[in-house]
Amino acid sequence: MPVLLPTRVLRTLPTSRPSADLVVLAGGLLVVVAGTAALIPVPVAVALGGILAAASAVLRLGRPTGVYRPAVLLDAAVLAAGTTAVLPALVPVQHRAVAATVGLAVSAGLFGAGLHLLPGRTRPQWSDRFRTLAEPSVASVGLCFTVWVLLPDGVPQPVRLPAAIVAGLLAVSALTVLTGRYPRFAATCRGGALLTLLGQVVLVATLAAPEADRSPVVAMVALLVGAVVTAVGVRQAAGSGSAGTLAPARTRVRAVVPAVVVLTVGGHYFGTVEAIEPTVYFFGLAVVPPLVVRELIRTADQRRRGADRTEGHARVHALVAGGRDLVLLLDAEQRVIWQSPAGPRLFGLADTAVVGRLLRDLVHPDDVARVAARLASVEGENDGGLLMARLTDGRGGWRETESTVSDQRSVPELGALVLHVRDVGDCRRLEQRVLQLAVTDQLTGVANRCALLGAVAELHQGHLPTEWAEATGEPEARPIRPRPPGTSWPTGPQPVGALLIVELHGLSGVNDGQGRAAGDGVLIEAARRLRTAAGPQDLVARLTGDEFAVLTPVGPVPAYALATRMLTALSEPYRLDPDPADQGDAGPEVRLQHSIGLAEIDGGDPDDVLRQADLARRRAAQLGRDRIEWYDEELEQQLLRRLELERGLPGAAARGELDLVYQPVLALIDRSPVGVEALLRWRSPELGTVLPGELLPVAQTRGLMGELGRWVLTRACRQLADWTATGATLWVAVNVTSEELLAPEFVRHLCAVLAEYGLPADRLLVEISEPQLPGDEGPVAARLGELRAIGVQTALDDFRTEHASLSHLRRLPLDLLKISPDPDGADQTLLDVLVGLGDRLGLTVVAEGLESMEQVGDARRSGCRYGQGYALARPATAERVEAYFEERSGGSDAADS
Numbered sequence: 001m002p003v004l005l006p007t008r009v010l011r012t013l014p015t016s017r018p019s020a021d022l023v024v025l026a027g028g029l030l031v032v033v034a035g036t037a038a039l040i041p042v043p044v045a046v047a048l049g050g051i052l053a054a055a056s057a058v059l060r061l062g063r064p065t066g067v068y069r070p071a072v073l074l075d076a077a078v079l080a081a082g083t084t085a086v087l088p089a090l091v092p093v094q095h096r097a098v099a100a101t102v103g104l105a106v107s108a109g110l111f112g113a114g115l116h117l118l119p120g121r122t123r124p125q126w127s128d129r130f131r132t133l134a135e136p137s138v139a140s141v142g143l144c145f146t147v148w149v150l151l152p153d154g155v156p157q158p159v160r161l162p163a164a165i166v167a168g169l170l171a172v173s174a175l176t177v178l179t180g181r182y183p184r185f186a187a188t189c190r191g192g193a194l195l196t197l198l199g200q201v202v203l204v205a206t207l208a209a210p211e212a213d214r215s216p217v218v219a220m221v222a223l224l225v226g227a228v229v230t231a232v233g234v235r236q237a238a239g240s241g242s243a244g245t246l247a248p249a250r251t252r253v254r255a256v257v258p259a260v261v262v263l264t265v266g267g268h269y270f271g272t273v274e275a276i277e278p279t280v281y282f283f284g285l286a287v288v289p290p291l292v293v294r295e296l297i298r299t300a301d302q303r304r305r306g307a308d309r310t311e312g313h314a315r316v317h318a319l320v321a322g323g324r325d326l327v328l329l330l331d332a333e334q335r336v337i338w339q340s341p342a343g344p345r346l347f348g349l350a351d352t353a354v355v356g357r358l359l360r361d362l363v364h365p366d367d368v369a370r371v372a373a374r375l376a377s378v379e380g381e382n383d384g385g386l387l388m389a390r391l392t393d394g395r396g397g398w399r400e401t402e403s404t405v406s407d408q409r410s411v412p413e414l415g416a417l418v419l420h421v422r423d424v425g426d427c428r429r430l431e432q433r434v435l436q437l438a439v440t441d442q443l444t445g446v447a448n449r450c451a452l453l454g455a456v457a458e459l460h461q462g463h464l465p466t467e468w469a470e471a472t473g474e475p476e477a478r479p480i481r482p483r484p485p486g487t488s489w490p491t492g493p494q495p496v497g498a499l500l501i502v503e504l505h506g507l508s509g510v511n512d513g514q515g516r517a518a519g520d521g522v523l524i525e526a527a528r529r530l531r532t533a534a535g536p537q538d539l540v541a542r543l544t545g546d547e548f549a550v551l552t553p554v555g556p557v558p559a560y561a562l563a564t565r566m567l568t569a570l571s572e573p574y575r576l577d578p579d580p581a582d583q584g585d586a587g588p589e590v591r592l593q594h595s596i597g598l599a600e601i602d603g604g605d606p607d608d609v610l611r612q613a614d615l616a617r618r619r620a621a622q623l624g625r626d627r628i629e630w631y632d633e634e635l636e637q638q639l640l641r642r643l644e645l646e647r648g649l650p651g652a653a654a655r656g657e658l659d660l661v662y663q664p665v666l667a668l669i670d671r672s673p674v675g676v677e678a679l680l681r682w683r684s685p686e687l688g689t690v691l692p693g694e695l696l697p698v699a700q701t702r703g704l705m706g707e708l709g710r711w712v713l714t715r716a717c718r719q720l721a722d723w724t725a726t727g728a729t730l731w732v733a734v735n736v737t738s739e740e741l742l743a744p745e746f747v748r749h750l751c752a753v754l755a756e757y758g759l760p761a762d763r764l765l766v767e768i769s770e771p772q773l774p775g776d777e778g779p780v781a782a783r784l785g786e787l788r789a790i791g792v793q794t795a796l797d798d799f800r801t802e803h804a805s806l807s808h809l810r811r812l813p814l815d816l817l818k819i820s821p822d823p824d825g826a827d828q829t830l831l832d833v834l835v836g837l838g839d840r841l842g843l844t845v846v847a848e849g850l851e852s853m854e855q856v857g858d859a860r861r862s863g864c865r866y867g868q869g870y871a872l873a874r875p876a877t878a879e880r881v882e883a884y885f886e887e888r889s890g891g892s893d894a895a896d897s
Contacts, residue, residue, distance in 0.1 A: 021228045024056040028224035035217035049220035050085025053078060053227045071234045073114030074189060078227045080107040081196045085203060085216075086221060097204060104200040113191040118186050118237060141290060142262035145283040149269050151205060169481045188233030192268070195226030315638065326421040329414065334359045334375055337416060346423060348394030359419075364390035375417065378405045391421065400425040443520060444527035446548070455539050455551050456606040458496045497601040498559030500550045500643050502530070502566060503614040505593040505625055507546040514588070515574055522574045522590070529569040534562070549613070556600050556630070562599035563596045563628045570594045571626065583601050595620035599631040615639045641687065645698045648684055653711045657683050660715050663875040664884065665733075665868045666844060668860045673885055675731040675765065677868065679875050680708065680717040692735075700737070703809070709740045715754055719878050721757035728885060733765035733795060738774050741766070751790065761791030765816065769798045770808060777811060785813045797848075799834075809841055816844045819864070821855055839863070 028049050028254075034046025057079035085104025148164030199222030205217045270276070326347060327340035336354050344348040359375075360368045367389040369464060374387050390398040403421045439451035441638040447455070504526060511519035523542075530540045530548055539551040550566065552559050568711050571594065571751055578587035597616030601609050612631040619639060620629035630636070662676040682690040699705050713734055720732045740746060754761055766787055771782060784794045795816035796808060809817070817838045821831065838845040847859035850869030859867050873884065 021056060021231050024052050025228045028052045028220065030222075032217050035220075041857060043216075046216045046220055047086045049217075049224060050082040052082070053085065053224055054082030056227055056229065056231065057082060061724065064875060070114045070117040070119075070237070071890070072108050073117065074193070074230050074234055077110030077114060077193065078196060078230055079108045080110060081200055081223055084200055085220060100200065100204040104197065104204055106461070107200060108197055111197065115186070115190060115193060118189060141283055141286045143260050145280070146261055146265045148283070150266050150280065163649065185233050185236035188236055189230055190233075192226045192228070192230030192233055195222050195229060197226070199223030199226060221611070245887055246385070249462055251329075271539055324422065324424075326355075326419075327417040328359070328419040328421060330359060330419065331416055332409075332418070334372070336362075347391070347399065349392070350394065353394060362392050363390075366390075368819070375405065378407050378417065387419075399423050400428045441527075441542040444524055444542050446527050447539055449541065449543050451604045452541035452543070452549055452551060453610065455541075456499060456601060456609055457666070459551065459553060459601055469661070497551065497553040498556055499599050499601060499609050499613045500552070500559065500563050500566070501543065501597045501610075501617045502548045502570070503595045503617055503621065504546040504570075505595065505621070506590070507592065510576075510592075518576045521577060522592070525574055526570060529572075530566055533566045533569045538562070547617075549610075559598060560628065560630070563598055563660075567594055567596055567626065567628060593625040594627045595625050596630065598628060622753070642698065644687055645684075645690065645694065647701055648686065649682070649695070649698055649702060649704060652682055652684070653707065657685070658708070658715075659683050659711065659877075660719070661875040661877055662719075662732075662881045663868060664873040665866055666872050668847075668856065668867045671856060671872070671888065673730060674866060675733060676881060677733040677735075677767075678712060678719075679874075680712055696737075700739075705737055705740055706743060709734075709736055710749060710793050713750060715752045717757045717759055720763060721759055722878075723882070723885075724763070726882075731763050731765050731793065733767050735767045735769070735797065738772055738780055741768060742779055747786055747790075750787075750792065762793060765793040765795055767795040767797040767818070770796050771798055773808065777808065781812050788813050788815070806837075809837070809843070814841075816846060818846045818848045818868075820849045821847065823859070833859065835862045835864050 029047045031040075031045050031052070034040045040048075057075045060712070080103055084100050084107065087096065087103060097371070144165050151164060199219045202219035202222065203216055206219060235510045269280075313536040324342070324346070325340075326349075327338075328336055329338040331337050335356065335358050337356075339349065339351060339354050343351070343354060354362065360372060363371050371387065371389050387403040389401055389403065391401045393399045400423070401421050402424050406420070408416060408418050414765040439447055439454075441448045504522070507519055507522060510522055523546075527540065527542065527548065530550060534540055534550055535552065535554075536551050541549045541551070543549050550560060550562070554562070570592070571588040573591050575589055576587040578733045597613045597618070597620055599609055599613035599616055615636055616629040617632040619635055620627045623629070635701050660678050661681055661683045662678055664673045665677065666673055667677040680692050680695065682695050684690055696705070699708050706766050716732050716734050720730070723730060736746075750764075750766075754764065766784075768780070768784075787794055793815040794813060796812065796814050797816060797818045799808075799819050801815055819831070819834055819838075835845050844866065845864050846866040846868055847855075847862075847864045848858050848868040850859060850871045852871055855869070856867060856871050
């Protein structure tokens, strides 16, 4: 019995290769041939064969880590077998059989341990093991009988029968291994082990019969081939991972080969012998128990399989009958050969109305071609995805369905295409409803912002956005439909449509005064008017609370005409619901103002198009509302500048960015200064100098007029105090709006400033512009009266001859009147009348806006004593004005100034 080397030593030994195994096999066969031909003695041939087998095993010791332990055991078993073949030459004749038997036992034990440790080995249950032993038992008895017959006649009877049994069992085991379902490396190792053990069995049998002198040499063939096959299996196990590939099972070979061998050998035996030996009867009786056990096992297996099949059929029937899917089996002609119980239960389809009919007879006519093409493309595992079709429901209607197709034509039990059909009508309707909610404004029923942006994106790419209309299904919704025949959508950067944004001004007042429900009613009516004014190709959407949008595929000029029609429709008064307490009375009417911005869709980003239309809408609101503005690049620059003004103006006074310039008011006779007008300037670091015409509208929008007015009044009074300290006798005029004038703290602040700088009240002149006077001028007159009561002078500015309102002169307490001549040239007689009227009312008349010497001459001829304008003196800083006053007081010619 060989001794296993330590692990560390074994791993240092060389590893054999396939070439080395071939050398060993070739050398062993040469030795066998030489021994058989009597070229060398039989014991020497057997010993040389054993030495070669043992040497090959020693060379193979030391394997990869994954199969190291089983490899060592298998190689040790081969080494033990080779040593068994060498022993007959080393021990006496009477002990050779015993020594060979001991070697056989050691080899069998080592082979069993090594095969047990191979990777991928399964652990069957005891019932499966018993069945595995019972199946080949009949063949085992037959092969044992075959070996018993084929053993040499010189083998003693006590050795002959055990040897035949062992050899027969080994033969059956080898057949089972070679035809069973094992991993390839495991089958190879088992086959090598069985061949090696078979050679040892033959060797033991021949050693017990000295007269069979050449038989041990033949046994060495099986031993050497078994050693090489074992080495091949070990190499396969080292490279196959944990389990390896399963070899196919060949059960027919396993059943036929033993029967053929037994019939052949048995026939020869019974034909040649004169008397049947008792051992033959033993083998004959030994066949009966395995046959009975095998039949009992087969009967139990058939019953179990029948019960499993019945249970499986019942389970499948229950699953199919209670499922929500309809299962259809189709033959090669796409004819229904079976339907599941879900057909009558869910679809109302009786078996007589479905089975035997072509599938196309059950599908909606519009879907037949698509379904046929899909089913024709199904092959094997390629199912093509979901199949969408409308299927009849047996009640004259159609069901929206989706189906999965499985190709089971290669399965003998089915041989058909399997359709799993599911009714998705409710899901489709729910999806449509969800999509409708996602793209529709719930209050007005028009599209929402998301749907509008998607439509703009498709329109500028040349596609007609009809998905919104399909999703909503609203009869009042007007989706964009294809153009008439003969026309095409523009491509490239050319405009392919227009976007209009409509803002409703005054809706917040309706909500505050009449309630939220009244405001919602106005929005609903406005949406209705927009849909009525829009064309069949236009899409109406609601953007925010008081903003709508209209998308049209027509050019900019028809889009402008559309905007005009919408503005006319929206300008009509809105009739509100009457108060329930006012029985029989009609509801109140409200009028809103509207601003419409228009932008062309020229291939830009949808958000950018929306921004452009919104900029045009803001411009329309700034220019007075109830108007339409067209977007262009200059408009965007103006609006961007307006945004910069709105962003930077707050806090400009605190940052020291505000400044005052002063324009002198001169006597027209001698050009002597009598006063100055303080004009506001904003010295913005980013925008430069911003004049009042651009600055004041922004201040009014941002609510900064009060802050700016207080700053102007304070700075002007401080500058007037400085001039007064130098001996100048001037008045300073500051401009105020009607909102500033009517502010509760205006008079109090004015008095505080005059007191702070110690100025007489009559040195301050408060101007209010005539175009900015409110419709009810009573509060303004009262406030001007308060100012005159404390000594402050009052003036009416921008009193133009072309729209003079004499009622203002009669009702307002004024000290000074500023007349702006008509730039196109006013009637001199009318100017004379206004000057004369001012003199009669006790007003000081100042002609402002004198831009030429001709206008200065006209003012003098009309009797006006004072003038202001670029022809006389330009606005300048306080320092330059002081220099101008010094120059005038020094006697310089006024006419040359």
